[in-house]
Amino acid sequence: MSRTYAGARLRRLREDRGLKQAELARLLGISPSYLNQMEHESRPLTVPVLLRLTETFGIDAGFFSERDTSRLVADLREALAGAVDAARVSPSDLSELAARMPDVATALIDLARRNRGLAEQVSEVAEGRGPGAGAVSARPPRSAHEEIREFFYRRRNYLHETDLAAESLAARIGIRPGEVRRALTTRLAEHGVRLADDPSGQRHGHRDDQHHQHHYDPETRVLHLSARLRPGQRAFRMATQLALLEHGDAISALAAEDFPTGSQAWTLARIGIANYYAAALILPYRAFHAAAEEVRYDIERLTDRFGLGHETVCHRLSTLQRPKLRGVPFSFVRVDRAGNLSKRQSATDFHFSRTGGTCPLWGVYDAFAAPGRIHVQVAAMPDGQRHLWTSRTVTRNRGGWGEPGKTFVIALGCEIRHASRVVYSDGLDLDNAAAATPIGMGCRVCERTDCPQRAVPPLDRALSVDEHSSTFVPYPVREGGPPSGNRTPHGG
DSSP: OOOBOOHHHHHHHHHHTTOOHHHHHHHHTSOHHHHHHHHTTSSOBOHHHHHHHHHHHOOOGGGGSGGGGHHHHHHHHHHTHHHHHTTSSOHHHHHHHHHHOHHHHHHHHHHHHHHHHHHHHHHHHHTTOSSOTTOOOOOOSSOHHHHHHHHHHHTTTOOHHHHHHHHHHHHHHTOOTTOHHHHHHHHHHHTTOEEEEETTOBOTTOOOSOBOSEEEETTTTEEEEETTSOHHHHHHHHHHHHHHHHHHHHHHHHHHTTSOTTSHHHHHHHHHHHHHHHHHHHSOHHHHHHHHHHTTTOHHHHHHHHTOOHHHHHHHHTTOEETTEEOOOOEEEEEOTTOOEEEEEESSOOOOOSSSOOOTTSGGGGGGGSTTSOEEEEEEOTTSOEEEEEEEEEEEOOSSTTOOOEEEEEEEEEEGGGGGGSGGGTTOOTTOGGGSEEOOSOTTTOOOTTOTTOOSOOTTSOBOOOTTOOOSSSSOBOTTOOOOSOOSGGGO
16 A cells, blocks of 8 residues: 655645644644654554544545645646746756645646736737726736636535535425425525516616516515526525525624635625525435435436436535535536537546647537436546546526527536546446546646647647658657647747
């Protein structure tokens, strides 16, 4: 059995929980000096300590594996693309930095994004497209929405106290299939809230052309719901509002752990947590987990049993990470035809690209060719990790003739070691690595040099350009050659 040295990750876990070494050592039943040696990688993590960590903090053992850094390494490759391309930084340097000093790596990523934002603003001003001289200011390293994705990623897409509170309320008010809206209506009435259907989908009392799914008026305590919402959507909006009424202070406090109170990111975090609570309320953990295990995560059977939409069920499946009662750790993705990821949340370490699009060989795009049917793919990342992906389209229309709709693909993926628990693995050769489709996280940072679908040259390899021959690979690399910063044909 190989030894696991994970001092940086162990230290980060302790610091994130606000624990001193002596406190964590006491929880783990070891001496502070032994813990100190593990944090400084003088000793490896032992199996008993690893088991106590997973039980104490509700984390997957994979948190301490080398694969935990793959997403951070990919982010570093994106952020430091110029340095990698110029051979000032090697891929092995990035891997070591991500493994040993993850906080420093994250700081470098944030600085690189801030510099990129500043450069874009200066360019806009120089070209007369910006607000004018003197108006340039540092942009935040991430957008507020990206910060919210990171908020949930850091928590492995599971909010323990929020989930428990929602399940407790579900039991008290009688949430069960077929009676969800009745129970929610009764509970909202206890808060003095009444429901009103809005046939136009417009905000009550406003003559704007913005169509809304719901609008709550705190003064009149009326929750307006668009008549165009399906029953499951209505229940979700009702549950979200109930979350803010029942646990508004707790939701605010959780959001404030990462964001300044009153900021845009804090408000978005409140909405995200309320949405999480709503899903946990209408799909209580133990009942939903038992049903998912019973049908081996068959999404269509779960949507029929609980009367909810495909996206809602998939999203809830990606949150089943309660300690001692874990489900399959899924990554959840919502993507459009252009490859834009409008949602990406994960209970595992699948590394999504933030820039430059996604891989065209990823099976999620096949779902657009056959709407309404579930597609299955075993995909392999460049680092050897294999995942089982299921994907299906969902279409949303506001209902009127001529009104534009929108179509997305909803995808769930899990590591191949969990695939046998999922019904969609039946008939697949999970042990045959060669049967997996090789994909990457986007051409800009993908390490696959032999991919015929590649759209841009690899960052850290010199190109082989020969006027007397051509290849099926659009950007052939020079075998055994050193990395080169010149990506033009003349540099080959």
